[in-house]
Amino acid sequence: MTTLAPVPASDPMTEGARQVTVVSRKxxxxxxxxxxxxxxLLLVAPRDGSTRFRFSDEGDLLRLPDVAVPGMVTAWVGVAVAAAVVAAGAVLAARRRRVPVVLTLVLVLALLVAFLAWAGAGSSRDFSVARLIGGSILLAVPIVFGALGGVIGERVGVVNIAIEGQLLAGAFCAAVAASLSGSAVVGVVAAVLAGALVALVLGVFTITYRVNQVIVGVVLNVLVVGLTSFLYSQVLVPGAERLNETDRFAPVAIPGLSSIPIVGPALFEQSVLVYVMYLAVPAVWFAMFRTRWGLRLRAVGEHPKAADTVGIKVERTRYRALLVAGGIVGIGGAFYTVVSVSSFGKEMTAGAGFIALAAVIFGKWDPVRAALAALLFGFASNLEGALSVVGAPVPSQFMLMLPYVVTILAVAGLVGRSRAPAASGEPYTKE
Structure with missing residues (x-):
C-alpha cells in the first residue's frame, strides 16, 4: 500500500522528484x-496492593514526593490507553496514513506503566524512576555507538555485520592499553583504532575484493571472538594485574543540569563517554544530512554509478565512511572496560552488536531514530534489575530474553515496511 508525496526541494539529491511513502498494517x-x-497477563495473574514510584533520591536539591497508586487499577488504565492507541492506528492504516511516532511513544509508555504497576503491586519496595532511566542509558551506550556505526555503513552501501566484533575488539584493546598506560583516555584511543582496524579488514574484502558483505561480517565476528578469547586465556589471565586492571572514568555531575528532578541525576551524573554519546548522535546526524561529506555518502549508498559519473570516488568514500563508523563503534567497546567494569572478560559484549543492527533497522537508517531504538533496548535490559528489586513474580530467564524479544518485535512489527539504502550490500564495479 503506497502513497505519493512530494519531496522537499531543500535536498539537492531529490529536488523536483517524488517520493514513495510506504504505509503498512504491521x-x-x-x-x-x-x-x-x-x-x-493482568487477567491470568492479578495482584493486590499498591505500587510506589520514587521520583527523588536522598541528596537531590529538589525533592519530589513518592507516589503510591493502586496497582491493578493503574495497570488496566494503561491497557485502556494502549487500546485507544491501537484503535487510532487501525483507523490511520485504513485511511492509508502512516502511524505517527507520537502514537508509538504513547503506546510504549502506557504499557510500561501498566506492567510496572502490576509488577510492583503489594511490594514494600518502590521503583526509583531516576535509577530506572539512568541504568537504561548506561546499558544502551554500546548499542547507541554500534547503531551509529551501522547507520553510517549502510548509508554508504556496506552492511556492517561486524559491529559485534568491533565492539569486542574495542573492549579488549581498551583494557590492555588503559592497563599499561594507567590512563582511560589512552584506552579509548586504542579502542577507536581497534574498531577502525576491524572496519578496514571488512572494507578490504567487501569493497576491494567484492566478497559477500554478510559472510565477511559473520566471519570477522567469529574471528574476533576467538582471538580475544585466546589472548584473554593465554595473556590477560596470567598477567591480570598488569594487563587487565583499568582505571575507569568516574561519573561527572554537570552543575545545574544534574539538579533537575527525575532526569537530572539520570542524564547528567554520568561518565565522560556517556556525554560523548550525547554529542555523537546529533553530530552524526548533522554530518550525514547537512554536509557535503554526508551528501556524497548518501549518494554512494543510493546510486553509486550515478555518484561515480559526477566525480565522486565510490570506493574511497566507502572506505572513509567505514573507518569512521568503525572508530565510533570502538568507543562503544571501550565503554565496557573503562566505564562499566575495570577488566576485560570473554565475549563480554553479549550480542550487543546484533541488537545494534536491529536498532539500525528499527530506526530506519536514521542516526537519531536508531539511537532512540537503542535506548529502548537498553531499557528492556534494565528492567530485569528493577523488577528483582521489588520482588516481581517474573522469572529472571524471561527478563534476560526480553531485549531480544523487543528486538524481534521491533524489526518484524513496529517498524512496519521501510526501505534500506538502495545500494546497501551491493558491491560496486566500475564499468
Missing part, C-alpha cells in the same frame, strides 16, 4: 498483539 497489528498480551 504497526497496528503489532500494537494490538502486545496490548492483548499485557491484558492477558
Amino acid at each position: 504497526a497496528p497489528i503489532a500494537f494490538a498483539a502486545v496490548t492483548a498480551l499485557v491484558a492477558l
